[in-house]
Amino acid sequence: MTDHNRRASLRSRPAPRARPGPRADAVILYSVGRSIPRSDRNDLEVLLNQFHASEELQARCKTVEINARQYLSLDLDEDLGQRYKATILIPTGKYLAVYFGSLERARLGEEDTLNHSMAQGKLDFKYELIIDGTPRRGDTHPGRLQLVNHCCEPDNNSVCEEWSCPDTGLTAFFLRSVRDIPPDVEVKFPYQKPTFKNGVQVYPANHFWKEALALPSVRKGWHLVQCNCAGTPGHCPNGCLLYTSDAADE
Secondary structure, three states, rough: OOOHHHHHOOOOOOOOOOOOOOOOOOOOEEOOOOOOHHHHHHHHHHHHHHHHHHHHHHHHHHHHHHHHHHHEEEEEEEOOEEEEOOOOOOOOEEEEEEEEEEEEEEOOOOOOOOOEEEEEEOOOOOEEEEOOOOOOOOOOOOOEEOOOOOOOOOOOOEEEEEOOOOOOOOOEEEEEEEEEEOOOOEEEEEOOOOOEEEEEEEOOOOOOOOOOHHHHOOOOOOOEEEEEHHHOOOOOOOOOOEEEHHHHHH
């Protein structure tokens, strides 16, 4: 079977150009996961080498690493788990975290089983790609975005920003402070925003990395739940609702 028949792309990207791989000291955000078919693993490795070789990406990642060590401390809360708090005052506009994980083949219902995943789309592959960022034991890399908790606007003090690689189409996710964060205050950002479609409110999925207008409405087998913004029931300043699968509550 030819590559043309095996693949279909929803997102175009430039034809690959011969480029050196990432430097030895490069920050590696993504690895090839076990769910990727063997026939695609080499192509994905080439794609990741080009992605991690980006000077702009590496400059952002190095900034995050420096800032995370300077401004963040990892704290353990009995209810919320691991979280980041400000060690010293964090000025507005600082990049503090970036998302790490393995690129995996998305499967139907995957969102029901993964607590930490990010959507990458199809790229040149016929299946959807996600980043499984489930924290691994022993992973102590500073500035892991998946350890930052949620808080809806306007009570958040940071936001998630996307950076897209022009050579590969892959996206990196960075956390940036949007106001000064005093010492010992937890760093939090909004997962998503509700939106309206044809005058009807649409409730986003629990995937904050997609644009609100691109998110699906509530479907069969799912139900709405109240947002426990900042970990406190009823605290959400917007009265937001999220939706979750019926199976998740069984």
